[in-house]
Amino acid sequence: xxxxxxxxxxxxxxxxxxxxxxxxxxxxxxxxxxxxxxxxxxxxxxxxxxxxxxxxxxxxxxxxxxxxxxxxxxxxxxxxxxxxxxxxxxxxxxxxxxxxxxxxxxxxxxxxxxxxxxxxxxxxxxxxxxxxxxxxxxxxxxxxxxxxxxxxxxxxxxxxxxxxxxxxxxxxxxxxxxxxxxxxxxxxxxxxxxxxxxxxxxxxxxxxxxxxxxxxxxxxxxxxxxxxxxxxxxxxxxxxxxxxxxxxxxxxxxxxxxxxxxxxxxxxxxxxxxxxxxxxxxxxxxxxxxxxxxxxxxxxxxxxxxxxxxxxxxxxxxxxxxxxxxxxxxxxxxxxxxxxxxxxxxxxxxxxxxxxxxxxxxxxxxxxxxxxxxxxxxxxxxxxxxxxxxxxxxxxxxxxxxxxxxxxxxxxxxxxxxxxxxxxxxxxxxxxxxxxxxxxxxxxxxxxxxxxxxxxxxxxxxxxxxxxxxxxxxxxxxxxx
Amino acid sequence: xxxxxxxxxxxxxxxxxxxxxxxxxxxxxxxxxxxxxxxxxxxxxxxxxxxxxxxxxxxxxxxxxxxxxxxxxxxxxxxxxxxxxxxxxxxxxxxxxxxxxxxxxxxxxxxxxxxxxxxxxxxxxxxxxxxxxxxxxxxxxxxxxxxxxxxxxxxxxxxxxxxxxxxxxxxxxxxxxxxxxxxxxxxxxxxxxxxxxxxxxxxxxxxxxxxxxxxxxxxxxxxxxxxxxxxxxxxxxxxxxxxxxxxxxxxxxxxxxxxxxxxxxxxxxxxxxxxxxxxxxxxxxxxxxxxxxxxxxxxxxxxxxxxxxxxxxxxxxxxxxxxxxxxxxxxxxxxxxxxxxxxxxxxxxxxxxxxxxxxxxxxxxxxxxxxxxxxxxxxxxxxxxxxxxxxxxxxxxxxxxxxxxxxxxxxxxxxxxxxxxxxxxxxxxxxxxxxxxxxxxxxxxxxxxxxxxxxxxxxxxxxxxxxxxxxxxxxxxxxxx
Numbered sequence: 001x002x003x004x005x006x007x008x009x010x011x012x013x014x015x016x017x018x019x020x021x022x023x024x025x026x027x028x029x030x031x032x033x034x035x036x037x038x039x040x041x042x043x044x045x046x047x048x049x050x051x052x053x054x055x056x057x058x059x060x061x062x063x064x065x066x067x068x069x070x071x072x073x074x075x076x077x078x079x080x081x082x083x084x085x086x087x088x089x090x091x092x093x094x095x096x097x098x099x100x101x102x103x104x105x106x107x108x109x110x111x112x113x114x115x116x117x118x119x120x121x122x123x124x125x126x127x128x129x130x131x132x133x134x135x136x137x138x139x140x141x142x143x144x145x146x147x148x149x150x151x152x153x154x155x156x157x158x159x160x161x162x163x164x165x166x167x168x169x170x171x172x173x174x175x176x177x178x179x180x181x182x183x184x185x186x187x188x189x190x191x192x193x194x195x196x197x198x199x200x201x202x203x204x205x206x207x208x209x210x211x212x213x214x215x216x217x218x219x220x221x222x223x224x225x226x227x228x229x230x231x232x233x234x235x236x237x238x239x240x241x242x243x244x245x246x247x248x249x250x251x252x253x254x255x256x257x258x259x260x261x262x263x264x265x266x267x268x269x270x271x272x273x274x275x276x277x278x279x280x281x282x283x284x285x286x287x288x289x290x291x292x293x294x295x296x297x298x299x300x301x302x303x304x305x306x307x308x309x310x311x312x313x314x315x316x317x318x319x320x321x322x323x324x325x326x327x328x329x330x331x332x333x334x335x336x337x338x339x340x341x342x343x344x345x346x347x348x349x350x351x352x353x354x355x356x357x358x359x360x361x362x363x364x365x366x367x368x369x370x371x372x373x374x375x376x377x378x379x380x381x382x383x384x385x386x387x388x389x390x391x392x393x394x395x396x397x398x399x400x401x402x403x404x405x406x407x408x409x410x411x412x413x414x415x416x417x418x419x420x421x422x423x424x425x426x427x428x429x430x431x432x433x434x435x436x437x438x439x440x441x442x443x444x445x446x447x448x449x450x451x452x453x454x455x456x457x458x459x460x461x462x463x464x465x466x467x468x469x470x471x472x473x474x475x476x477x478x479x480x481x
Numbered sequence: 482x483x484x485x486x487x488x489x490x491x492x493x494x495x496x497x498x499x500x501x502x503x504x505x506x507x508x509x510x511x512x513x514x515x516x517x518x519x520x521x522x523x524x525x526x527x528x529x530x531x532x533x534x535x536x537x538x539x540x541x542x543x544x545x546x547x548x549x550x551x552x553x554x555x556x557x558x559x560x561x562x563x564x565x566x567x568x569x570x571x572x573x574x575x576x577x578x579x580x581x582x583x584x585x586x587x588x589x590x591x592x593x594x595x596x597x598x599x600x601x602x603x604x605x606x607x608x609x610x611x612x613x614x615x616x617x618x619x620x621x622x623x624x625x626x627x628x629x630x631x632x633x634x635x636x637x638x639x640x641x642x643x644x645x646x647x648x649x650x651x652x653x654x655x656x657x658x659x660x661x662x663x664x665x666x667x668x669x670x671x672x673x674x675x676x677x678x679x680x681x682x683x684x685x686x687x688x689x690x691x692x693x694x695x696x697x698x699x700x701x702x703x704x705x706x707x708x709x710x711x712x713x714x715x716x717x718x719x720x721x722x723x724x725x726x727x728x729x730x731x732x733x734x735x736x737x738x739x740x741x742x743x744x745x746x747x748x749x750x751x752x753x754x755x756x757x758x759x760x761x762x763x764x765x766x767x768x769x770x771x772x773x774x775x776x777x778x779x780x781x782x783x784x785x786x787x788x789x790x791x792x793x794x795x796x797x798x799x800x801x802x803x804x805x806x807x808x809x810x811x812x813x814x815x816x817x818x819x820x821x822x823x824x825x826x827x828x829x830x831x832x833x834x835x836x837x838x839x840x841x842x843x844x845x846x847x848x849x850x851x852x853x854x855x856x857x858x859x860x861x862x863x864x865x866x867x868x869x870x871x872x873x874x875x876x877x878x879x880x881x882x883x884x885x886x887x888x889x890x891x892x893x894x895x896x897x898x899x900x901x902x903x904x905x906x907x908x909x910x911x912x913x914x915x916x917x918x919x920x921x922x923x924x925x926x927x928x929x930x931x932x933x934x935x936x937x938x939x940x941x942x943x944x945x946x947x948x949x950x951x952x953x954x955x956x957x958x959x960x961x962x
Contacts, residue, residue: 034553035560035602036590044548044618051549067525068532072515073592073623073639074576079516095555096580097592100627100638101573109517111554111578111592121516131813137525142554142623146581157581158554332612 010344012279017223024273024281025152028345038147038157045345046269048290050160053268054140056192056288057162060184066136066164071118073142074109079117082242086116089209093145095157111144116210116235116261119165120243127167127257129248134177135167143265153270154227154481161265167245167257171236174258178234181262182215185230193268194285194396195219195275196404197229198427198476200452205436208261212236218451218476220404221274224425226451226478229271232262270481275400276369282346283369285396286389291326293319293385294347298335298354311358315351315378322382323389343368348392349385369396414445414465417477421446425479431462432475438466442477450475491825493760498704505754505762506633509826519628519638526826527750529771531641534749535621537673537769538643541665547617547645552599554623555590560598563723567597570690574626576638592625597691597716597742600646601724608648608738610729615658616648624746634751635708635962642746648726648738652717655739659715662743663696666711674749675766675877676700676756677885678710679908679957681933686917689742693717699932699957701885702755705906707932707959710752713743751962756881757850763827764850766877767870772807774800774866775828779816779835792839796832796859803863804870824849829873830866850877895926895946898958902927906960912943913956919947923958931956 010027011019025031030046033039042050058068074097081087090113097109112118119137127135140162147157164181168174182199189195197217207214211233219227239245240256249255276283286292297312299305312327319325326347328338335352342350352364361378365385369392376384407426411417417428428448432438442465443449452475459472491508492500506512511527514520523531539549555578562568571594578590593599600618608616621643628638645662649655663680670676678698688695692714700708720726721737730736757764767773778793780786793808800806807828809819816833823831833845842859846866850873857865888907892898898909909929913919923946924930933956940953 032603032606034599036553036555036557036599039553039555041553041603042551044550047550048548050551067529069525069528070523070531070641072517072520072522073625074517074520076517092582094582095578095590097576098579099577099589101575108580109576118515118517122513122522125513144554160551 010279010281013222013277020277020279021270021274022152024277024344028282030269030273030282031152033150033152036157038150040150040152040156040158042160042266045290049269049272049284049288050266052288052290053193054162057188057264058140060188061138061162061164064136064180064184066138066166069137069139070141071115071122071139073112075112075115075118077108077110079121080110082117083210083239085238086210090114090145093147095144095146112141113143113145114261114263115139115141115143115163116165116239117243120239120245120259123165123167123257124243124245127245127247130169130250133167133169133247133257134173136164136177137166138162138164151270151481153266153273159266161263163263164261166260167240168259169247169249169257171258174236174260175234178213178215178232178260178262181260182217182230182232185217185232185262185264188264189217189219189229189268189271190397192285192287193272193275194393194400195229195271196397196401198452198454198456200454200457200476202231202452203436203439203450203475205439206450206452208233210235210238211261212238216452218478219271219275220407220427220478221271221481222277222403223274224407224479226427226480227267227271227274228451228480229268230262230264233260235259235261276396277346280340280371281344283396284346284348286348286393289346289348290324291347292323292389293325293349293351294342295319295325295327295351295353296335296338296342297327297329298352304355307358308353308355312353315353315363315381318382319385323385339366348389367392369399411465412462414442417442417448417465418446421448421479427451428477429457429474430465430477431460431471432473433464433467433469433471434473435464435467435469438464442466446477446479448477448479451478451480452476491760491762494703494758501758501760502751502755503633505758505825509763511750511754511763512633514631514633517638519631521631521633521637521639523641523747526771530750530753530765530769531747533769533771534674535643538669538745539621541669542619542643542645545617545661545665547619547647550618550620551622552596552603552620554593556593556596556599558589558591560602561591563598564691564720566719567691571595571626574628576625576627593622594624594626595742595744596620596622596624596644597646597720598724601720601726601740604646604648604738605724605726608726608728611650611731614648614650614728614738615654617645617658618647619643619645632751632962634747634754640747642744644744645742647741648721649740650728650730650738652739655717655741656715659694659696659713659741659743662741663698663711663713666698666713666743666745669745670698670700670710670749670752671878673766673768674753674756675874675881676710676752677878677882679933679935679937681935681938681957683712683933684917684920684931684956686920687931687933689714691716691719692742693719697933699959700752700756701888701908701959702752702962703758703884704755705888705960707908707961708748708752708755709932709961710749711743711745714741716740716742757877758827761821761852762825764877765827765829767829767874770827770829771805772828773804773870774806774830774832775823776800776806776808776832776834777816777819777823778808778810779833785836788839789834789836793834796834796844796862799863800866804866820847829870848873850880892946893943895923898923898929898946899927902929902960908932909958910938910955911946911958912941912952913954914945914948914950914952915954916945916948916950919945923947927960929958929960932959932961933957
């Protein structure tokens with residue numbers, strides 16, 4: 001009874017995907033609504049997940065030669081205004097500090113929506129010569145973009161992210177860097193989060209405010225909507241000119257630097273939930289799960305308890321050397337309640353240990369993703385569990401990729417396009433003439449946008465889905481979060 | 482010549498300690514002034530140091546059972562006002578957001594100066610039963626306290642810190658927690674940073690706004706001033722009552738929780754610099770130094786270069802398994818310039834490798850703290866360097882402790898007190914009657930404040946240094962940052 005009631009508390013995906021999403025977050029205690037419009041609290045379980053994501057991504061960012069630094073939260077209004085497109089893109093979303101202590105500020109300070117302008121002001125001071133280049137900086141920080149609605153992890157007024165900011169001697173180097181970091185993100189999503197992504201270039205309408213070109217990785221979620229997983233911008237010399245970032249080149253000439261910026265945020269947690277979750281709750285990939293294994297002792301008689309606890313402690317001690325392990329000895333709840341609880345929390349592997357396991361020197365293992373069960377001999381459990389976790393990591397990716405392939409539609413008429421968007425949604429591959437007006441018209445008609453022009457899609461002759469003009473461009477359309 | 486000029490760029494401590502401090506920070510590239518009043522930029526070398534401090538302290542915080550979480554940057558004005566002393570203490574320093582996007586906010590939002598009020602509002606939602614206690618939360622975050630002057634790392638409008646927030650069933654548990662975390666800080670300072678501290682309780686005048694009692698650890702810096710290294714507050718039920726944080730106790734009764742909060746900030750970097758630094762620059766303790774060892778190849782002829790580089794690479798490969806190592810192969814600068822540069826940056830151990838070292842299969846080692854030199858056989862270098870780094874860690878602590886002991890004065894008259902404060906400064910041990918008015922008068926006369934009432938100082942009969950009344954209290958006075 002208790003177990004049944006517990007599971008019934010989560011709305012099923014089919015019934016209401018959006019309520020399922022919120023239910024899972026609140027009940028797994030990943031996050032909670034804060035009493036400030038648009039803001040959320042990341043609770044310990046959600047933050048432990050974020051710390052793992054950070055650790056893995058930070059390592060990749062450092063391995064590619066970047067160093068972390070920290071720049072001020074506040075940006076003077078005049079700085080934000082230096083790059084015309086940039087201010088236009090961000091000012092509707094800026095929170096303004098107008099008072100400090102008792103004094104009214106002469107110039108309002110923006111709470112950073114992104115840090116290009118403050119970082120560029122420092123770059124112009126630090127960069128003098130070609131010897132100072134490339135300058136490869138990353139920052140982990142909170143940023144604020146005013147939102148009217150809250151969608152936990154996906155759309156909140158404040159969120160956490162990393163933002164890379166680099167300056168280079170040549171245009172080629174900057175372009176190479178922008179692509180390199182997009183590939184770092186792709187690898188992070190696909191290998192560590194088991195989330196397949198489509199990498200490509202954004203259209204002019206959808207690029208970052210102030211960028212020359214924006215690249216993105218796009219995820220197809222279980223409800224058929226797209227989510228932008230990360231972006232990498234080739235900023236060209238737009239900011240260099242606005243902030244006068246120049247260097248003396250090898251040839252003695254004074255030149256503007258070429259820049260990039262790139263970011264991934266706590267949105268990835270939303271992508272994780274909505275790619276892998278099911279009606280039992282979260283399903284977390286082993287590489288980033290706060291706990292990879294939970295062990296649940298099962299005993300009825302007090303006389304069994306000590307024997308079982310000893311065996312559990314022994315197993316836990318061995319496994320802790322290799323895995324992130326939690327032992328749930330709570331005696332308030334039944335094992336069945338705990339099974340549900342840890343399934344809800346998405347722990348990749350559950351180990352049940354009862355009198356039978358102790359007697360046979362085994363462990364009884366349930367994998368979260370497929371919900372299948374198997375026994376391992378205790379003596380072999382470490383290599384078996386290593387293989388199992390690897391298999392879960394891979395199976396989750398394969399399942400998500402299969403789902404995406406099954407929900408990617410190549411369409412040739414606007415009617416078909418509309419029908420798909422209205423019914424199942426998904427990724428739509430369609431010809432597009434390259435004109436921004438057609439793009440906007442399609443959006444108005446269908447609420448789908450061009451997510452990007454995927455690198456992996458070869459040029460193909462076709463007719464623009466909106467205006468019918470001949471074109472070689474294939475665009476990835478979807479309804480997006 | 483080049484080397485001489487380089488060192489001359491740093492003001493000597495004796496000439497102007499305050500300029501020495503700023504010179505070292507700017508030239509070692511720990512931080513830079515930001516173009517916003519009161520704000521700083523933490524540059525990669527300074528941030529790498531902060532990351533190491535974070536890692537070490539975070540581990541201790543987690544080991545004592547706390548979990549990290551993240552709460553909103555913004556706090557509604559009405560929340561800050563709920564605890565009367567709290568708002569009075571902080572409101573002169575608050576930065577206010579009054580505009581979000583295009584709309585003027587009905588209620589201004591404070592940029593968090595500290596997070597008690599927002600966290601308490603969530604605690605009141607999360608805590609229902611004694612089973613939910615203790616609730617042990619920590620947050621790594623940026624906070625803002627409006628400052629008119631900037632002193633890099635010591636006093637900036639925005640700074641980084643961790644803030645622990647806990648709720649307990651009983652008064653005793655809360656008190657135990659407050660003391661436990663003060664001891665965690667003490668161990669962190671003394672074992673990891675080699676900084677001796679004096680732990681004690683703050684006076685009523687100096688306690689945290691809203692606390693029942695504040696504990697602190699106090700550092701004596703090389704210029705004879707004190708710096709508060711960290712604080713831990715027993716909040717009693719002040720916030721529990723203001724935010725209505727209650728739980729159903731074992732006995733079925735509804736009760737208010739007992740709380741603590743505690744924090745350490747980027748100020749510790751200031752403490753590190755001013756405790757250990759010398760006229761050559763930074764001296765960093767091995768446990769937290771971004772690089773523990775720097776290797777500098779020394780060659781004159783191109784024919785030596787390859788041989789030496791091979792040997793250097795071999796040494797570096799071995800050492801990297803045990804230590805944080807940087808190999809400086811830059812060919813723009815002379816070895817002498819590099820020696821100065823890495824001394825300035827405070828790297829604990831420098832290894833010089835020239836033709837002689839290659840030939841004799843040795844490494845030539847200079848320790849930063851004592852500036853002494855020694856050769857090790859390559860075959861023994863790992864254990865030798867391990868011992869050396871441990872010795873540096875310990876020697877730095879001993880030196881700082883000796884300095885503190887030599888600069889702690891027990892005084893019995895106000896004249897002596899004033900003479901010490903005016904001349905050498907230092908820690909002053911003096912009797913105090915316990916009356917806040919005497920404390921304030923002493924401050925007005927001497928600009929020295931009571932840092933804390935040290936735990937290690939036994940009760941001792943004496944007469945209040947100001948009013949002459951009989952007392953058992955001995956207080957630690959100093960001029961503080």
